[in-house]
Amino acid sequence: MSSNKIGVPNGVIYGEDVRKLFQHAQEHKYAVPAINVTSSSTVVASLEAARDQKSPIILQVSQGGAAYFAGKGVANKNQEASVAGGVAAAHYIRAIAPAYGIPVVLHTDHCAKKLLPWLDGMLDADEAWFKEHKTPLFSSHMIDLSEEEVKENIETTAKYLKRAAPMKQWLEMEIGITGGEEDGVNNESVDNNSLYTQPEDIYEIYKTLSPISPYFSIAAGFGNVHGVYKPGNVKLHPELLSKHQKYVAEKEGTKDEKPVFLVFHGGSGSSKQEFLDAISYGVVKVNLDTDLQYAYTEGIRDYMINKKEYVNTQVGNPDGADKPNKKYYDPRVWVREGEKTMTTRVKQALEDFNTAGQL
Numbered sequence: 001m002s003s004n005k006i007g008v009p010n011g012v013i014y015g016e017d018v019r020k021l022f023q024h025a026q027e028h029k030y031a032v033p034a035i036n037v038t039s040s041s042t043v044v045a046s047l048e049a050a051r052d053q054k055s056p057i058i059l060q061v062s063q064g065g066a067a068y069f070a071g072k073g074v075a076n077k078n079q080e081a082s083v084a085g086g087v088a089a090a091h092y093i094r095a096i097a098p099a100y101g102i103p104v105v106l107h108t109d110h111c112a113k114k115l116l117p118w119l120d121g122m123l124d125a126d127e128a129w130f131k132e133h134k135t136p137l138f139s140s141h142m143i144d145l146s147e148e149e150v151k152e153n154i155e156t157t158a159k160y161l162k163r164a165a166p167m168k169q170w171l172e173m174e175i176g177i178t179g180g181e182e183d184g185v186n187n188e189s190v191d192n193n194s195l196y197t198q199p200e201d202i203y204e205i206y207k208t209l210s211p212i213s214p215y216f217s218i219a220a221g222f223g224n225v226h227g228v229y230k231p232g233n234v235k236l237h238p239e240l241l242s243k244h245q246k247y248v249a250e251k252e253g254t255k256d257e258k259p260v261f262l263v264f265h266g267g268s269g270s271s272k273q274e275f276l277d278a279i280s281y282g283v284v285k286v287n288l289d290t291d292l293q294y295a296y297t298e299g300i301r302d303y304m305i306n307k308k309e310y311v312n313t314q315v316g317n318p319d320g321a322d323k324p325n326k327k328y329y330d331p332r333v334w335v336r337e338g339e340k341t342m343t344t345r346v347k348q349a350l351e352d353f354n355t356a357g358q359l
């Protein structure tokens with residue numbers, strides 16, 4: 001069934017195969033990029049990059065991205081658009097991923113306390129699917145109670161992991177706040193200390209979650225910020241991650257030097273060295289959004305600027321007043337330009353994270 005070096009199937013993977021992939025990533029010192037997708041177009045741009053680089057990939061939808069999948073015209077007062085859009089994205093990705101011949105992890109991004117009805121709705125859909133097909137719809141979800149008290153964060157995360165565990169579904173949690181903006185939550189002015197997680201907190205999480213299920217990861221803050229700002233604004237300390245691993249390994253007496261699967265948020269704007277440092281301390285997933293939003297826009301922007309005279313009117317361009325412009329304004333032509341520039345940027349990430357060629 002598996003046709004790659006990692007030993008997992010192609011298409012969307014679940015359960016033990018997700019753990020196998022992350023274990024392989026830790027052992028071979030790479031991280032899998034987690035790309036925020038908002039449309040079939042951004043999905044195929046990402047899959048194409050991963051296929052061309054012989055890499056696994058993670059595709060994730062944020063709460064806002066899921067609603068966008070449903071359509072901005074659908075009301076979302078009780079997360080109904082985010083649930084329906086998330087389900088639609090999952091079915092689309094599950095259907096198309098095998099055509100690219102690579103393993104894909106299907107994930108949902110940050111879910112803060114006020115958005116928990118979204119996660120509840122996703123889990124309802126997962127359980128319904130599991131009943132019939134023996135896998136959940138999504139490989140994994142994220143719960144993000146990093147703004148709440150540590151005790152509440154861990155207890156609530158444990159409750160959700162108990163629900164995910166029978167489906168062998170992965171759960172990512174966050175401790176230590178990611179700065180910048182996420183899903184309408186503005187963390188631009190949070191106290192600097194809360195951007196850096198303490199090893200004691202990581203151990204508490206590990207101790208609480210491990211007996212429930214082995215399928216969890218921790219997004220531990222080491223100065224991470226969403227978005228791209230002027231150079232010097234963000235001070236990353238990936239070396240803190242090494243302290244977490246040592247602390248847990250010592251306390252638990254594990255032979256494994258990296259007992260914790262770690263996640264790097266706010267990948268945009270970071271340097272290759274920062275990625276490699278974080279990866280060396282056990283980061284297996286790096287989230288990347290803002291840089292890809294820009295990359296996608298660049299291709300479309302350049303097309304519109306260069307072809308201005310071909311998209312201004314339906315008929316008539318520099319080649320003749322009666323020339324039709326249909327083949328210039330067909331959205332498949334100009335949206336494709338955005339896909340190409342996005343694919344190029346995802347390929348670069350796959351090289352930066354040492355993911356390229358791992359299949």
Ligand SMILES: O=C(CO)COP(=O)(O)O
Pocket residue numbers: 036109110225226227228264265266267268287288289290291
């Ligand atoms: O962490 C992210 C999504 O959860 C992405 O962060 P960036 O937009 O900074 O790449």
Ligand SMILES: O=C[C@H](O)COP(=O)(O)O
Pocket residue numbers: 036062063064065109110181182183184226289290
């Ligand atoms: O939170 C991080 C991601 O960049 C999601 O962004 P979004 O809420 O704008 O979709």
Ligand SMILES: [Zn+2]
Pocket residue numbers: 110144146174177178182
């Ligand atoms: Zn957060």
Ligand SMILES: [Zn+2]
Pocket residue numbers: 110178182226265266287
């Ligand atoms: Zn994030």
